[in-house]
Amino acid sequence: MAKAGGQKAGGQIALRFTITGDEMTLMRVQALETKVQKRVLTPALRAAAKIIQAQAKANVRSRSGVTKQSIQVRAGKRSRKFPNRVTVNVITAKGWFRGPAFYAGFTERGWKAGSRKSYSFGGVLKHRLGFRWINQRIPVKGQRWLARASEAKHAEAQAIIHRLVLEGIEKEARTSGK
Numbered sequence: 001m002a003k004a005g006g007q008k009a010g011g012q013i014a015l016r017f018t019i020t021g022d023e024m025t026l027m028r029v030q031a032l033e034t035k036v037q038k039r040v041l042t043p044a045l046r047a048a049a050k051i052i053q054a055q056a057k058a059n060v061r062s063r064s065g066v067t068k069q070s071i072q073v074r075a076g077k078r079s080r081k082f083p084n085r086v087t088v089n090v091i092t093a094k095g096w097f098r099g100p101a102f103y104a105g106f107t108e109r110g111w112k113a114g115s116r117k118s119y120s121f122g123g124v125l126k127h128r129l130g131f132r133w134i135n136q137r138i139p140v141k142g143q144r145w146l147a148r149a150s151e152a153k154h155a156e157a158q159a160i161i162h163r164l165v166l167e168g169i170e171k172e173a174r175t176s177g178k
Contacts, residue, residue, distance in 0.1 A: 025162070028169045038086050040168035042075075045088040047164055048157035049073040053090050055149035060107070067092070070101035071146075090146060110142035 005064045031038060050073055076087025092098075096105035114137040150157075 009055070025166060029165065032169070032172065034083060036172050037105075040165055040172060041086040044164035044168060045086060046073060048161045049088045049090050051153050051157055051160065052146075052149050055153045056090060056146045059143075059145035060104070060148050061143070061145075065105070067101045067104045070099065070104065072096050090150075106142070108142050108144060108146050112137035114138050119164050123138070151164045 029040070032040065053071055053073050056071050060067050060071070062068050070093040071090065072093050074089050074091055076085075076089050079085055092101045092104045094101075096108075
């Protein structure tokens, strides 16, 4: 079965799925070449991400609908360090804190309200130079609409990944003649 876990990476919430538990599936995937592994895993991860995307669109509150329209499934960056890694992300169209739906990142993760810097003169807070920067910002919790979507559709995404990986392996085996 596939195991999933949320992760904050590079300003994105990424879902990490690892195939565990089913020894035969794991052995079959590892027996494939790297290109074939990616050809099998990418559609499976994409289908699972589409389910999470649909739930995220249902979870998000948006007056104008810009945030709902901007939630997309995107391929992740490739890595020379980990050439076997296949990533698929559910993010806003231009990325977090960018584009017309820049505020979606704030509603997902939260923010701090108030002035960034304030001064305090005298009393306990006085610094040797006569002033001190004080952080008086109030934290506002995020709505976590994407995190809640990934938690809600976790089991369904696991089942789809497992089924599609097995189907992809069978298809590759038929086409290669093994």
